[in-house]
Amino acid sequence: MILAVDTSLGTAVAVVGDDGVRSEASTADPLGHAEVIGDLLHRVIDDTGAAPVTHVVAGMGPGPFTGLRIGIAAARTFALGRGIPVAPIPSHFAPALRSIETDAVTGPFAIVTDARRREVAVTVFDGTDADGIPRITADTVLVPRVELDSVLDGVRAMEVATLSAADLAVVGARALRAGRTLAGDEPLYMRHPDVTMPGAPKKVGL
Numbered sequence: 001m002i003l004a005v006d007t008s009l010g011t012a013v014a015v016v017g018d019d020g021v022r023s024e025a026s027t028a029d030p031l032g033h034a035e036v037i038g039d040l041l042h043r044v045i046d047d048t049g050a051a052p053v054t055h056v057v058a059g060m061g062p063g064p065f066t067g068l069r070i071g072i073a074a075a076r077t078f079a080l081g082r083g084i085p086v087a088p089i090p091s092h093f094a095p096a097l098r099s100i101e102t103d104a105v106t107g108p109f110a111i112v113t114d115a116r117r118r119e120v121a122v123t124v125f126d127g128t129d130a131d132g133i134p135r136i137t138a139d140t141v142l143v144p145r146v147e148l149d150s151v152l153d154g155v156r157a158m159e160v161a162t163l164s165a166a167d168l169a170v171v172g173a174r175a176l177r178a179g180r181t182l183a184g185d186e187p188l189y190m191r192h193p194d195v196t197m198p199g200a201p202k203k204v205g206l
Contacts, residue, residue, distance in 0.1 A: 001051050002176075003044070003078065004169035006059025007033045007071030008091040009113060013040045014165035015048045016173065021166045023047035028162045033070040041074065054084055057172035059091040059165075061188035062113065062121035062140050068187050087172045088183040092123040094167035095160045096134035100127065108137060110152055112159040115190045118145050124155055131178040133171060142190050 001017045011033045012026035023044040027036050045053070058075035061068045079086045092111040099105040108126045115121045124138035143151050175182050 001048070001053050002055045002057055002169045002173055003041075003053045003075075004057040004059070004089075004165040004172060005037075005041075005071045005075040005078075006091055006094070006163060006165050006168055007037065007067045007074075008059050008061050008063030008163070009160070010162050011036050011040060011071065012059075012163060012165035012168075013037070013044050014169055015044050015053065016166055016169035017048075017051060022049075022051070024164070024166050026162065026165065030064075030067065033067045037070060037074050041078065053078075053082060055172070055176060056082075056084060056086045057169050058086055058088050059094070059163075059168055060088045060183045060186075061091055062115065062123075062142075062190050063091060063188070064116065065189045068189060072187055087176055088181075088185060089168055089172050089175065090123070090140070090183050090188065091163060091168065092121075092125075092140065093134050093171045093182065094163040094165070095158065096123070096125045097128075097167050097171055098164060099158050100125075100134060105156070105158070107156070109156040109158050110138075112148065112157050114159075114161070115142055119143065119190070120145050120148055120159075121190055122148070122151065122157075124152075131180065132174045133178075133180070133182070140188060 014024035
């Protein structure tokens with residue numbers, strides 16, 4: 001039984017078991033993750049009944065610094081409280097899986113998400129591997145939106161504004177069964193926050 005949490009775009013949570021999706025809730029708002037994530041978690045956990053969650057999947061981005069870390073912190077805190085493991089999964093795997101298995105997209109394609117400031121995050125996939133996990137053929141990069149067509153050079157672009165935590169959970173389940181780690185513990189922040197800690201005050205001579 002897997003709880004998946006992702007805040008790379010909107011806020012999405014889901015619980016998925018061997019028998020399919022048990023519960024799913026989301027909001028497309030790219031802001032306000034902290035205000036809604038607690039209620040969404042309560043909703044999906046309450047809807048699953050007595051079956052205990054055994055693993056947590058955390059969407060690791062790409063995404064903005066503030067929003068992404070809220071989802072990852074929520075996933076890690078839930079797992080710590082239950083004493084269960086966390087599986088980090090790159091967020092773009094979720095829409096890639098849906099494109100392949102639901103929309104029947106074949107051949108190379110790019111998952112494209114808005115990175116703000118007239119930039120987009122791009123990951124190129126091509127089918128699934130032997131474990132049923134979308135196969136990355138070009139790692140995630142940040143590019144100006146006006147340069148997207150030239151960067152992709154004919155590869156089909158699939159721009160998404162939301163993603164399904166249930167799809168992310170399915171990718172996580174397949175990775176867990178195969179004993180694979182798809183991401184490290186560090187989130188894929190597209191850029192660091194603009195606000196930084198001030199440095200030490202300068203000495204002023206008399």
